[in-house]
Amino acid sequence: MDSTAAIKILSTLGHEGRLSVFRLLARRAPQEVRPGEITEATGLKPSTLSAHLTALSEAGLVQSRRNGTSIYYALAADRTQAFTSFLLEDCCRGRPDLCAPNPETKPVTGQKSVLFLCTGNSARSILAEALLRQAGAGRFVTYSAGTRPSGDVNPHVLDLLRRNDHDISGLRSKDLNEMQGEDAPTFDFVFTVCDHAANEDCPAWPGQPISAHWGLPDPAAAKGTEAEIALAFAEAYRTLNTRIEAFAALPIETLDRLSLQSEADQIGMLPSKS
Incomplete structure (x- = not known):
């Protein structure tokens, strides 16, 4: 240039x-x-x-x-x-x-900390937290938070997770502020799962975690019959499950940052499995 x-x-x-x-x-x-x-x-x-x-x-x-x-x-x-x-x-x-931040290119090793962000932290990010907790089999420490948390986990989400044999203990709607400060975790990965959260100015996370946008429609905004609303939550679950399974299957320890970033971006575009 x-x-x-x-x-x-x-x-x-x-x-x-x-x-x-x-x-x-x-x-x-x-x-x-x-x-x-x-x-x-x-x-x-x-x-x-x-x-x-x-x-x-x-x-x-x-x-x-x-x-x-x-x-x-x-x-x-x-x-x-x-x-x-x-x-x-x-x-x-x-x-x-x-004179400019230059993230290290060495592989991420050990147990990984992952944060899922959305606006309300009542549906999509909670689903992602529970899904990775199960799929990660102890390889990940998983968190979720909201930029403007609702304060409650959507009851449809809790019912869906119970029916799919997920551990729902400890799941709650949390403010993003809990994930900041001296006592907050240091994250290896930060994923936004709603467009509103992705569009907001977010803090500079310590350690420069790998981040990506895994947006999908908000099932809590679904209208119609009970069956139609339940279908919206089931579709959100399937889409996130597809992405979480792909992420958990990555050979993270053998990939450098650039490769991990590329993989994370591609995973965010995966549709749900039929």
Whole structure:
């Protein structure tokens, strides 16, 4: 990348609204995000968002894809990487590790700590916590929390877990604040399972855990008959179970960080098994 391109990118990002959109897409990378979801997360007017996305696209930081009448936006990862590399290529005499965080590439070993995040911590993240607790067979210490916890675990979730022979002891709706501070666990993995939580500015976790977005529809928002609502919870359970089984089967001790990150991103796109 040359100076002219870098200056254009810096100028584009030197605006609070455009920077907030860029950061949201960076948090959700490599997944695509609908404009309506960006509007909801940032509070921007649709017309303002459209202008920001156009500017980010012209700078090469954002790419779009049309599917029928819908348009999806995603971070242009290669361009973003080229830009950050340009900024740091002369840093500290060519030693970017001296002036920017550079996660270690050694494998993650020993028992792993995993945190599942959503907004209410009443359904999806609770299901994920219970599923990995069982599938991990002692290899993982599993937690869940919410950015705005409901305070109660959804009764449909508890019934579903009981019927599938899961241990539900200790499951409760917890605030994200419990997972921060001096006495909080240090996590190896942090997974968001709802779009709202993934779109929020989250804290910088100590130890730079591997993170990914495993979003799926909220079964607690399902409407209709009891059978239709039960079906929504069962589908959430199946989808998370597919992803948890794939994650638990990874040879974590033999993979470096980059490989683990790639695997975690791919797992977040797995559909449920029929």
